[in-house]
Amino acid sequence: MELCQVAVRALFAYVVLLGLLRASGKRTVAQGTPFDFVLALVLGDMVDDLLWAEVPAGRFTVAVGTLTLVHTLVSVATARSERLDRLLAGEPVPVLERGRPRADAVRGERIHPSELERMLRVEGVPREAWAEVRRATVEVSGHPAVAREPWAEPPQRRERARVRPAP
């Protein structure tokens, strides 16, 4: 009988959280900003108390509902105000420019040079090819973005006429 209740509560939690995540939009699911990350961390922790009947369903629903509401308000506010967005989400940090590490940014985010190397390696850029990088940034989601020098980009179709086979 108790197992049955656990199953029912699990299903209830699943439906409530799924509904809330859908209501809060796609960006939350992608964890693109620090506040999306926070919501995912906190929501994930709220479920177990309900499953083991340590809190009643009503309090669970109020708690997760409030969190999602606050989160949605924050998202809306940061979408409207650039200043608020800078404050709450932060800004992308350039860590490499013209093939060289940006010492200030790397220090500000406490990225060790070996971590910077790893970050670019994962993007397919080995140490000896750093000169190909015009700018590498760490986005507010914590993920790296690499833009190459124009000469290191692949030629585009519109340039087809100028491509000559190498002698």
Added chain:
Amino acid sequence: MDPHELLMTALRAVAVYVLMLAVIRLLGKRTVGNFTAFDLLVALMLGEVVDEVIYGDVAMVQGFVAIAVIAAAQYGNSWLSYWDHGFLRILEGTPTPIVEKGALRRDGLRRERMNEKDALAELRLQGLEDLREVRLAQLEVDGQVSVIREDWAEPLQRADVFPEAAAERGRAGSVGGQGRAREER
């Protein structure tokens, strides 16, 4: 259901959300992006603390102290790792080669308890089906796989086909130290 209790739950949820957002912002992008196992661990630990605080099972102050201590430990750790590379290596480990010069590195795979299928799956995810195109693939300390292709398997660059782009590559190479050595064919 006691409406007062529901209201308190809601208020505590708001307070926890605000505090967690402040803590995550202070810890920086490395925590959000799970740069290392520690960043992931800290995120999980912080997440594990908050439910009791929101439901009022522990006092707000106690919860905040716990969160602050975990965050401070992570902050200190990230500075130590930043200053002392040896410290970082001991804590995080080093990358493990799983494919080198077109061949599987059995020793690396064994050490990471990966089989051949896992390695090939990782390469497929990066668009590689042919092992021979891989110069070096490593399992990095954050669990991602980095793949460096053989020079001949890299996509063409403008500098390979346009003389003016080649000249720019030459300049960049001389300024930035070493450009990627390209075989002339």
